[in-house]
Amino acid sequence: MEVPSVAAPPDNDVLWARGLHYSYGGSPALQGVSIGVQAGEIVSVTGPRGSGKSTLLSCISGQLTPNAGEIWFNSVPMHTLSRTARERLRRDRFGWVGSEPQLIPELTAWENAAMPLLLGGAGHRAARKAALEWLERLDVGDCARKRPSALLQSERQRVAIARALAPAPAIVFADEPTAPLHQVERAQVLRTLTTAARSHNITVVLTTHDPAVMLPKVTAGDPFAADAAGPTLVDRNLTLVDGRLNGLVSSAPERDASDGTGGDGGTGGEKAAASGTDSDGEDSKGAACSLSV
Numbered sequence: 001m002e003v004p005s006v007a008a009p010p011d012n013d014v015l016w017a018r019g020l021h022y023s024y025g026g027s028p029a030l031q032g033v034s035i036g037v038q039a040g041e042i043v044s045v046t047g048p049r050g051s052g053k054s055t056l057l058s059c060i061s062g063q064l065t066p067n068a069g070e071i072w073f074n075s076v077p078m079h080t081l082s083r084t085a086r087e088r089l090r091r092d093r094f095g096w097v098g099s100e101p102q103l104i105p106e107l108t109a110w111e112n113a114a115m116p117l118l119l120g121g122a123g124h125r126a127a128r129k130a131a132l133e134w135l136e137r138l139d140v141g142d143c144a145r146k147r148p149s150a151l152l153q154s155e156r157q158r159v160a161i162a163r164a165l166a167p168a169p170a171i172v173f174a175d176e177p178t179a180p181l182h183q184v185e186r187a188q189v190l191r192t193l194t195t196a197a198r199s200h201n202i203t204v205v206l207t208t209h210d211p212a213v214m215l216p217k218v219t220a221g222d223p224f225a226a227d228a229a230g231p232t233l234v235d236r237n238l239t240l241v242d243g244r245l246n247g248l249v250s251s252a253p254e255r256d257a258s259d260g261t262g263g264d265g266g267t268g269g270e271k272a273a274a275s276g277t278d279s280d281g282e283d284s285k286g287a288a289c290s291l292s293v
């Protein structure tokens with residue numbers, strides 16, 4: 001499917017993808033997905049198993065190259081970058097949290113959290129200081145000197161989140177970051193991730209199986225419920241079904257229709273999702289950030 005090119009995405013979208021298609025050996029995983037994400041926004045992508053969530057995240061984070069479509073990060077057309085340039089962009093500007101923490105077993109928690117900073121050229125002392133601060137922020141400061149094998153799964157995942165946030169990336173992509181956790185831990189870890197990202201104006205795009213976890217809840221006694229007076233976990237939730245954007249739940253303000261996001265009769269994925277259309281494009285998933293360990 002041919003997707004007409006555009007000059008550039010809207011200025012207010014840090015990430016903008018249009019008309020993404022991705023197939024595995026001829027089997028379509030994404031069938032025309034368009035999304036726009038504003039700087040500092042926290043967006044969840046939900047949907048049934050096999051609906052294309054991970055593929056979408058892999059494409060928009062630069063790990064997979066879509067078969068068709070455009071992906072822009074700020075003013076950079078990622079879809080035209082060389083592999084080397086794209087990997088540099090991922091390393092320098094993106095963070096990644098997977099469903100398994102994937103920490104280096106021989107390193108302590110703080111050494112794991114500091115690794116992207118060290119790889120990025122930070123000095124040892126500065127990297128250690130930043131890593132320790134992030135571990136504190138994520139409530140695992142007392143685990144700093146422990147190796148992953150001595151940590152609970154939820155603690156390991158918090159260390160992995162600290163590792164993703166420590167370099168202050170523009171965007172953190174999180175692919176089912178709470179999948180291996182118990183229900184109460186899921187809400188806690190998600191809240192910690194989103195709160196830390198908000199406080200540093202880091203954009204987050206995450207996938208999850210459980211829409212209930214992602215939506216604001218105020219029911220008394222609900223273990224998922226955030227403080228009723230506090231912020232919601234995500235600003236917007238997009239739903240994928242069979243590789244197509246299919247629904248939208250938004251707690252974010254409506255965008256001005258003149259912002260030009262997307263070109264398929266809506267503002268990128270937001271309007272495409274709101275209208276139930278697929279934007280005639282594709283989308284895919286992204287890169288294991290600065291540190292694939």
Ligand SMILES: Nc1ncnc2c1ncn2[C@@H]1O[C@H](COP(=O)(O)OP(=O)(O)OP(=O)(O)O)[C@@H](O)[C@H]1O
Nearest residue numbers: 024028029047048049050051052053054055056209
């Ligand atoms: N490496 C692969 N090779 C072949 N097919 C794949 C591969 N990865 C994913 N698929 C297929 O692509 C489709 C989308 O998969 P994807 O993992 O993106 O969905 P998902 O919504 O993230 O699923 P889940 O919730 O189970 O993680 C599915 O039909 C899946 O079987």
